[in-house]
Every structure is written in C-alpha cells, then in structure tokens.
Amino acid sequence: MTLTEKDSQYLWHPYTQHKTSQTPIAISRGEGALLWDENNKEYIDAIASWWVNPFGHSNKFIADAIYKQLTTLEHVLFGGFTHEPAIKVAEKLMEILPKNQQKIFFSDNGSTAVEVAIKVALQYFFNKGEKRTTIIAFENAFHGDTFAAMAASGISFYTQAFQGMFIDVVRIPVPVKGQEQTSFEALENVIQHHNCAGFIFEPLVQGAAGMVMYEPEALDKLISICKENKVLTIADEVMTGFGKTGKTFAMDYVDADPDMMCLSKALTGGTIPMAITTFTQEIFDAFYDDDINKALFHGHTFTANPTGCAAALASIDLLQTDEMQSNIERINKNHLEFQKKIESHPKVITARTLGVIFAVEIKSDSEESYYGSMRTKLYNFFIENGVVLRPVGNIVYILPPYIMRDEQLQKVYKTIEEAIEMV
Numbered sequence: 001m002t003l004t005e006k007d008s009q010y011l012w013h014p015y016t017q018h019k020t021s022q023t024p025i026a027i028s029r030g031e032g033a034l035l036w037d038e039n040n041k042e043y044i045d046a047i048a049s050w051w052v053n054p055f056g057h058s059n060k061f062i063a064d065a066i067y068k069q070l071t072t073l074e075h076v077l078f079g080g081f082t083h084e085p086a087i088k089v090a091e092k093l094m095e096i097l098p099k100n101q102q103k104i105f106f107s108d109n110g111s112t113a114v115e116v117a118i119k120v121a122l123q124y125f126f127n128k129g130e131k132r133t134t135i136i137a138f139e140n141a142f143h144g145d146t147f148a149a150m151a152a153s154g155i156s157f158y159t160q161a162f163q164g165m166f167i168d169v170v171r172i173p174v175p176v177k178g179q180e181q182t183s184f185e186a187l188e189n190v191i192q193h194h195n196c197a198g199f200i201f202e203p204l205v206q207g208a209a210g211m212v213m214y215e216p217e218a219l220d221k222l223i224s225i226c227k228e229n230k231v232l233t234i235a236d237e238v239m240t241g242f243g244k245t246g247k248t249f250a251m252d253y254v255d256a257d258p259d260m261m262c263l264s265k266a267l268t269g270g271t272i273p274m275a276i277t278t279f280t281q282e283i284f285d286a287f288y289d290d291d292i293n294k295a296l297f298h299g300h301t302f303t304a305n306p307t308g309c310a311a312a313l314a315s316i317d318l319l320q321t322d323e324m325q326s327n328i329e330r331i332n333k334n335h336l337e338f339q340k341k342i343e344s345h346p347k348v349i350t351a352r353t354l355g356v357i358f359a360v361e362i363k364s365d366s367e368e369s370y371y372g373s374m375r376t377k378l379y380n381f382f383i384e385n386g387v388v389l390r391p392v393g394n395i396v397y398i399l400p401p402y403i404m405r406d407e408q409l410q411k412v413y414k415t416i417e418e419a420i421e422m423v
C-alpha cells in the first residue's frame with residue numbers, strides 16, 4: 001500500500017469531509033521554504049504550514065537546540081517543579097512583550113492559550129465577587145476549536161453543531177475602514193446591556209476570516225472603551241505574533257496595552273506544539289490569596305515542556321537577528337509591489353498587505369462559501385503548480401516563511417496571477 005492508501009485506512013484529518021475530499025499529499029521532506037512529496041514533487045510552502053514556520057523547514061539552529069535539550073532534560077512536570085528553559089522563555093518574553101505583561105502561563109496550542117485567557121477573564125470577576133459572565137468577540141473571529149475558543153469564534157459553520165452549548169458571547173462588527181464608528185458604538189452598547197468580563201480579538205488581522213485587516217487606531221479606541229468599563233482585553237496573537245505583521249507583535253502598533261495575550265503558532269518556529277498566555281500583574285494578583293479556591297485550576301500534562309521551551313528560545317533568537325528582520329522587510333516590499341500590480345486587475349476586488357501577510361479577493365459570479373467551488377478550483381491549480389496556498393472562499397492569501405527567497409516569492413505571485421486568469 002502507498003502512504004496515501006494507508007492514510008485513508010487509518011487517519012481522520014482536520015477540517016476534512018472524507019467522503020468528498022481529495023486524498024492528502026504525503027510529504028516526506030522539507031527544507032527552507034520547500035516541501036517534497038513521496039514522488040519527489042516539489043512544493044513552495046507559501047502559507048508556512050498554517051502560519052507556524054517563519055524560519056524554514058528542518059531549521060538546523062532550532063533542531064540543534066532541541067537535540068541539546070532532549071539529551072539534557074526532555075521533560076519534567078511543571079506542578080511543583082521548574083526549570084531554566086521555562087524561566088529563560090519568560091525572561092525573553094518580558095523583553096519583547098508590551099511592558100504591562102508580567103506573568104506567563106504555558107499550554108499546548110492556540111486554542112488552549114485562548115481557553116486559559118477566557119477562563120481567567122471569567123474567574124477574575126468571580127474571585128472579586130462580581131457577576132460578569134459575557135465575553136465580547138468580533139464577527140467572523142477565529143480563536144480555536146476547544147469549547148470556549150469555539151464560543152468566541154464567529155465562523156458559523158465551524159460551530160453550528162454546538163450552538164446553545166456555549167458560554168455567553170456577544171459579537172461586534174470588525175472596525176474595517178468605514179465601519180469604525182459602528183464597531184465602537186456596538187461595543188459601548190454591548191457593555192451597557194451585558195455584564196461583560198472580557199473582549200477577545202485578533203489584533204489588526206483576522207487570519208481565518210481571510211486576512212481581514214483593520215487599523216491600530218480603531219483597536220486602540222476599542223481597548224480604551226473596555227478599560228473605561230473595566231472589561232478585560234485579550235489580544236489573540238496566535239497568528240499575528242513573532243513578526244508576521246512587520247513588528248514582533250501586532251499590539252506593537254497599538255498605543256493601548258491589552259490585559260492578556262495569547263501566543264502559539266510561530267512561538268517554536270513551527271517545530272513543537274506549545275502556547276503561552278500572558279497576563280498583567282493585576283490579573284495575577286486577583287488569583288493570589290490564602291484561599292486555595294481562588295487559584296487558577298488549569299493545567300496540561302506537558303505544561304512548559306523544556307524541549308518546546310528550547311525551541312522557542314532558539315526561534316526568538318532567530319527572529320531577532322538583523323538577517324531575519326531584513327527578510328521580513330524584503331517580503332513586505334515584494335508584497336506591496338505585487339499588490340500595486342494586481343489591484344487594478346479587472347477580476348480583483350481588493351488586495352491588502354501587512355508585514356509578510358498578503359491577501360487578494362477575487363471576483364466571483366456567485367456568493368463564494370468558505371470551502372466553495374472557486375476555492376477548490378484555486379486550491380487544485382496551486383497544488384498542480386507546486387505551490388501550497390489555501391484560499392478562504394474567493395480570498396487568496398500568502399503568509400510565507402520569512403526566509404522565502406525572491407525567486408520563490410515571484411513564482412508564488414505568478415501562479416496567483418495565472419489562477420486569477422483561470423477562474
């Protein structure tokens with residue numbers, strides 16, 4: 001049996017209707033921005049394997065750090081114990097996070113980072129004896145697939161089987177250009193009519209919605225409204241963190257600081273699943289008490305896994321090199337040039353860029369759904385041409401590893417141009 005045949009016998013894939021989906025491609029090797037399948041066909045990974053891989057596949061620097069850690073202390077429980085890699089990650093994050101972030105809590109993936117943040121927002125008020133149980137979130141948000149994260153997510157077909165089983169979430173419009181005032185008013189209205197504990201948002205870019213972008217000034221205003229009303233703010237930087245927007249964090253563009261931040265995806269350079277939720281001292285203090293019931297009773301078996309910590313440290317070191325920073329600028333320049341070229345195309349509705357993130361919306365005759373027919377046509381065209389891109393409906397986005405070379409990037413652009421002609 002081939003790998004693909006064995007796969008279909010045993011495996012259940014994410015976001016996949018196995019009856020109608022195509023068979024998956026078996027990848028046997030990756031290096032830099034490239035992947036090779038079992039037949040040695042080459043692909044450019046233009047979405048950094050779901051936004052996790054800034055420094056390239058099989059990165060030697062991170063691999064060495066992981067190996068060294070694996071042969072020193074691969075794992076130890078974090079309940080009652082601690083270790084240097086976790087402390088070093090915390091120290092490093094204190095240098096690069098917004099200054100008000102003072103405490104870090106480890107978990108395993110983006111969803112758990114969000115789950116922790118939402119539980120903390122709810123328990124913060126419980127501990128203070130205040131009844132606040134509503135979470136505010138954006139329309140079309142994506143915060144993950146565990147229950148509280150799903151509740152906060154607004155992409156409805158992901159969550160429709162579970163409606164009625166969620167914590168209380170109220171949605172407000174995203175403050176995209178022209179909609180800022182509507183969004184501000186909606187937030188004020190929600191806060192007036194509900195007992196709101198927290199507001200969770202993807203800062204500046206909504207990834208899974210199709211790289212929907214909005215301005216820092218608008219987010220600044222929304223956060224200020226929350227602060228005036230003592231609603232805790234949660235910046236979900238799981239996608240945007242570690243350089244994607246051109247700065248280390250999307251929140252670096254925003255004057256106001258959030259109360260909590262969620263990090264994962266690029267945290268370990270796309271090697272080991274790990275996540276972090278960060279907090280202000282004030283939030284931590286609301287759990288600090290002689291009463292054990294005020295503690296945060298949340299944890300995961302692999303919390304602060306030292307090997308993951310070693311990968312995170314190596315990744316942040318790489319991010320901070322001049323070489324990587326100039327790579328980010330180089331990709332941004334290329335994107336802006338391509339955007340200029342493509343946005344006047346008659347089949348293009350709009351194109352947008354922030355940092356290494358680029359998105360183009362293509363005109364469609366019919367209302368295009370998330371996994372609609374244009375999407376499938378585009379996806380297959382890209383794969384045939386050796387480019388990994390996963391359009392969201394009629395939106396094609398690029399989120400390349402920062403080390404992607406100019407000629408690889410040009411091939412991605414050219415393939416997108418050809419695809420636009422084709423559909």
Ligand SMILES: *Cc1c(COP(=O)(O)O)cnc(C)c1O
Nearest residue numbers: 109110111142143144207238239
């Ligand atoms: C991917 C993502 C998540 C969920 O992360 P997982 O590791 O897939 O659980 C949460 N929030 C945002 C903004 C994301 O992009």
